[in-house]
Amino acid sequence: MFGNTVRATHLTHSHDTPADTLTLPYDDRFRRRVAMSSDNGLSFLLDLPEAAELRHGDSLVLEDGRLIRIVAADEPIMEATPADPADLARVAWHVGNRHLTCRIGADRLILRADRVIAEMLEKLGCTVTFRDGPFQPEGGAYGQGRTHDHAH
Structure with a gap:
C-alpha cells in the first residue's frame, strides 16, 4: 500500500x-x-x-x-470514407504524412475531429462524418502503444 x-x-x-x-x-x-x-x-x-x-x-x-x-470515453471524432475503397491507402498515406493518429478500418479512417483535416480529406475524395465515440487509434510500428520516442 x-x-x-x-x-x-x-x-x-x-x-x-x-x-x-x-x-x-x-x-x-x-x-x-x-x-x-x-x-x-x-x-x-x-x-x-x-x-x-x-x-x-x-x-x-x-x-x-x-x-x-x-x-x-466518447469524444469528438470523424470518419473519412473514400468514394472508391481502392483510395484508402492513398488517403491513409496523407494522414500518416501529417503524423496524425488514426484507426484504419476496412473502408474508412477514424480520426480526432478536426475541421482543417476534414477539408483536406474531402479534397482527397472522402466523405467526412463527425460524431462522438471512443478513439482508439493504431498502436506504434515498433511495438504496442504510442510512438513518442522515434527519430525522423
Whole structure:
C-alpha cells in the first residue's frame, strides 16, 4: 500500500468482472504514475513500472486483486470514407504524412475531429462524418502503444 491509498501496479486483459470502471479520453490513457478515481469514486494510485497505454478493455490490477476496467470515453471524432475503397491507402498515406493518429478500418479512417483535416480529406475524395465515440487509434510500428520516442 502507498499510505492509505491502494495502488494499481500493472495492467492485464481479463474477462473477470471488474470492481469498477475508469472512463478516460485518449489523451489521458497514456500514464505511469498518477492519483486516479474510478467512475464510482474508488481512489487509487496508478503506479506502473513504466508509462503504458491504458487501452479500452484492459484492466488495472489493484494490490488487493480487484480489477478496474479501462473504458475509452466518447469524444469528438470523424470518419473519412473514400468514394472508391481502392483510395484508402492513398488517403491513409496523407494522414500518416501529417503524423496524425488514426484507426484504419476496412473502408474508412477514424480520426480526432478536426475541421482543417476534414477539408483536406474531402479534397482527397472522402466523405467526412463527425460524431462522438471512443478513439482508439493504431498502436506504434515498433511495438504496442504510442510512438513518442522515434527519430525522423
